[in-house]
Amino acid sequence: MKNLLKARWMSSLIFLVVLFIITGIVDPSFFKYSSIIGCFNNATMYTLLAIGIAFVIMTGEIDVSIGATLGLTAAMTGLIAQQDGSVVTMIAVCIGVGALVGLVNGLGVALFGVPSLIFTLGTNGIIRGLIFLVSDGRTVENFNGTIGAYGNKVLFAEITLFYTIAIALVAIAHIVLTKTRKGKYFIAVGDNAGGANLVGINVKSTKLLAYVLCGMFAGLGGFVFASKYGQVMTVAGNGYEMTAIAACVLGGISLSGGLGNMIGAAIGAVIMASISRLLVFIGLPPTYDNTITGIMLIVIVVVDALAQRRSIEMSRRKRLLSRTATSATEGGLEA
Amino acid sequence: MKNALKKVFKHWELFLVIFLIVECAVFGIANPKFLRADKLMNSVVNYISVCIISLFVTLVMITGGIDIQAPSIIGLTSIIIGVLWSDAGVNIWVATLCAVIIAALCGLLSGFFIAYCGVQPMVVTLGGSFLYSGLALLVSGMSATPAYQGISGFPNKEGKVYTDFRFLGKGEIFGIPMQIVIYIVLILLCVWILHRTKYGERLYLIGVNQQAAEYSGINTRATIMSTYVLSAVSAALAGILLTANMNSAKYNHGASYTLAIITAVVLGGTLNTGGKGSILGTVLASLIICFLRYGLPICFNVDTQNLDLPVGIILVLVVLGREIAGQGMLSGLFKRRKKKASAA
Numbered sequence: 207m208k209n210l211l212k213a214r215w216m217s218s219l220i221f222l223v224v225l226f227i228i229t230g231i232v233d234p235s236f237f238k239y240s241s242i243i244g245c246f247n248n249a250t251m252y253t254l255l256a257i258g259i260a261f262v263i264m265t266g267e268i269d270v271s272i273g274a275t276l277g278l279t280a281a282m283t284g285l286i287a288q289q290d291g292s293v294v295t296m297i298a299v300c301i302g303v304g305a306l307v308g309l310v311n312g313l314g315v316a317l318f319g320v321p322s323l324i325f326t327l328g329t330n331g332i333i334r335g336l337i338f339l340v341s342d343g344r345t346v347e348n349f350n351g352t353i354g355a356y357g358n359k360v361l362f363a364e365i366t367l368f369y370t371i372a373i374a375l376v377a378i379a380h381i382v383l384t385k386t387r388k389g390k391y392f393i394a395v396g397d398n399a400g401g402a403n404l405v406g407i408n409v410k411s412t413k414l415l416a417y418v419l420c421g422m423f424a425g426l427g428g429f430v431f432a433s434k435y436g437q438v439m440t441v442a443g444n445g446y447e448m449t450a451i452a453a454c455v456l457g458g459i460s461l462s463g464g465l466g467n468m469i470g471a472a473i474g475a476v477i478m479a480s481i482s483r484l485l486v487f488i489g490l491p492p493t494y495d496n497t498i499t500g501i502m503l504i505v506i507v508v509v510d511a512l513a514q515r516r517s518i519e520m521s522r523r524k525r526l527l528s529r530t531a532t533s534a535t536e537g538g539l540e541a
Numbered sequence: 542m543k544n545a546l547k548k549v550f551k552h553w554e555l556f557l558v559i560f561l562i563v564e565c566a567v568f569g570i571a572n573p574k575f576l577r578a579d580k581l582m583n584s585v586v587n588y589i590s591v592c593i594i595s596l597f598v599t600l601v602m603i604t605g606g607i608d609i610q611a612p613s614i615i616g617l618t619s620i621i622i623g624v625l626w627s628d629a630g631v632n633i634w635v636a637t638l639c640a641v642i643i644a645a646l647c648g649l650l651s652g653f654f655i656a657y658c659g660v661q662p663m664v665v666t667l668g669g670s671f672l673y674s675g676l677a678l679l680v681s682g683m684s685a686t687p688a689y690q691g692i693s694g695f696p697n698k699e700g701k702v703y704t705d706f707r708f709l710g711k712g713e714i715f716g717i718p719m720q721i722v723i724y725i726v727l728i729l730l731c732v733w734i735l736h737r738t739k740y741g742e743r744l745y746l747i748g749v750n751q752q753a754a755e756y757s758g759i760n761t762r763a764t765i766m767s768t769y770v771l772s773a774v775s776a777a778l779a780g781i782l783l784t785a786n787m788n789s790a791k792y793n794h795g796a797s798y799t800l801a802i803i804t805a806v807v808l809g810g811t812l813n814t815g816g817k818g819s820i821l822g823t824v825l826a827s828l829i830i831c832f833l834r835y836g837l838p839i840c841f842n843v844d845t846q847n848l849d850l851p852v853g854i855i856l857v858l859v860v861l862g863r864e865i866a867g868q869g870m871l872s873g874l875f876k877r878r879k880k881k882a883s884a885a
Binding site for chain 2 (some may be wrong): 237268270277284307313318319320321323324325328329330331332333334336338341343431440444448450452455460461462491493495499500501504505507508510511512515516
């Protein structure tokens with residue numbers, strides 16, 4: 207089992223490397239430290255969203271409201287920035303609002319048992335409406351203070367501050383999920399909720415926690431959005447939920463839950479964020495962006511599904527063979 | 542009282558009918574203009590894509606699948622018609638037919654991966670939505686018209702009467718807009734398919750238990766694949782109507798409808814795990830959303846750009862109410878608490 211998990215995120219890493227190498231062969235100028243690191247820095251927002259939603263997907267649920275949550279927290283960050291608020295306030299508000307949204311989602315899904323897709327669709331609409339109310343239907347812009355400066359702040363070796371934080375969060379989430387008792391509950395619940403319940407895991411509170419974490423990460427994403435773009439439209443973050451889900455799928459996280467890990471999600475996010483950048487180097491116009499993403503996503507999941515089915519069939523055949531072999535020898539003994 | 546509530550929530554269509562009547566009454570009292578037939582029909586015409594596609598996505602969801610690629614097929618159909626007609630000089634009806642066939646192929650491709658390769662429907666159609674919207678953008682690049690402008694000037698009208706292609710979008714039969722006539726025909730067709738044919742029964746059985754359906758001799762894979770083809774064709778139809786109505790072929794028509802379609806289907810009582818749902822429910826839910834979107838701005842001065850909020854609130858309240866009333870959640874909660882109290 208552990209080997210399988212390892213293979214799953216390793217294959218997405220290999221895929222990313224192959225993508226980079228192909229781009230490099232077409233245009234050798236891509237093989238520069240700054241362009242490759244640029245791809246990673248560019249993925250900050252998707253990385254945050256992907257690890258957030260990965261918690262939820264691992265428990266076997268889904269959350270399509272994170273794009274709206276990102277938009278809402280970005281708009282709030284912008285409004286605070288307009289009034290010269292401090293960065294600490296902004297981050298606190300972002301995480302707080304995100305956690306609140308996650309709490310509502312979690313209560314609806316875990317406690318009341320509403321199917322997660324339906325419930326988060328509803329909250330998605332509500333949050334989109336709240337963005338509109340908060341921003342008065344206008345684009346939030348003209349930020350005061352230093353928030354814009356954080357977006358491009360480089361910490362070391364051309365890696366931005368935000369991406370460093372995102373990577374640190376990925377590492378923490380990975381360690382929590384694989385090494386701690388509570389962290390292992392997420393996978394256990396997604397793999398078999400009934401079984402998890404029987405061994406004494408509180409399924410409902412685990413799911414609730416997953417949604418709260420997801421909301422908090424989306425909130426952080428909103429802060430990054432505001433400081434990166436310097437303006438927040440009312441449709442900010444529209445469709446980001448789909449990109450984050452796609453990133454998780456590319457990273458080998460199964461949408462039916464119970465399978466996958468955080469490093470995969472982070473790599474998937476880099477792949478999703480890099481496509482448009484790589485296309486520029488390959489020489490295709492950005493209009494090919496969605497087509498390539500779609501083909502890549504479908505090919506990867508289909509190949510993955512076929513490989514999985516093949517391995518299941520192989521192991522079944524092996525089992526059958528060994529069974530017939532033993533029964534044959536038994537029969538021989540009886541004779 | 543509680544039992545009555547339970548019954549209403551059990552007969553979901555009944556609840557939706559009551560909701561629709563109350564909604565019309567409230568809006569009608571707030572602003573009598575709301576009840577004008579032509580305005581009501583116009584509100585449905587404005588939302589016709591969601592209404593039509595949600596009918597066929599209901600079929601998909603009854604088998605336990607989900608289709609989030611349909612909106613991207615609206616744009617793809619629209620731009621294919623535009624490019625074939627204006628840049629390649631093909632007859633408009635031939636172009637329309639080509640677009641429908643291509644849409645069906647798109648549905649077939651996704652359906653094949655879902656049914657025969659066993660990939661999760663959500664993932665494949667997510668990939669499909671990227672792929673087909675990307676293709677639409679590429680097709681629009683072949684046109685001499687800039688992508689953002691949209692191809693216009695379709696076969697128009699003679700005198701004051703809309704004819705030819707645009708009749709589909711703007712024409713009227715006995716005072717009823719052509720689009721509504723088509724919608725009604727599609728509703729009847731769907732009701733017949735789902736509730737009167739063997740095919741419909743198979744859909745339900747597959748949704749309840751695919752393995753059992755397979756063992757009882759149903760070709761489950763082909764059946765599942767066919768539902769995706771149907772929903773793709775319905776999206777193509779929506780694309781044609783939208784193009785004819787707006788006199789503009791654009792690659793991003795309908796791009797924002799993904800969540801609206803799913804909302805209409807699940808509000809109509811279709812389970813997203815499959816095996817339960819009805820066309821009537823979907824139709825009622827679509828009408829409820831249509832009238833909300835039309836009534837709130839004119840009766841209660843809600844900003845037309847901020848209609849997601851009320852629709853979202855209603856969706857959340859309704860599904861919460863259904864869970865609470867339908868499963869006896871409240872009594873269950875109290876029971877458990879009592880047990881805990883006695884244990885302590």
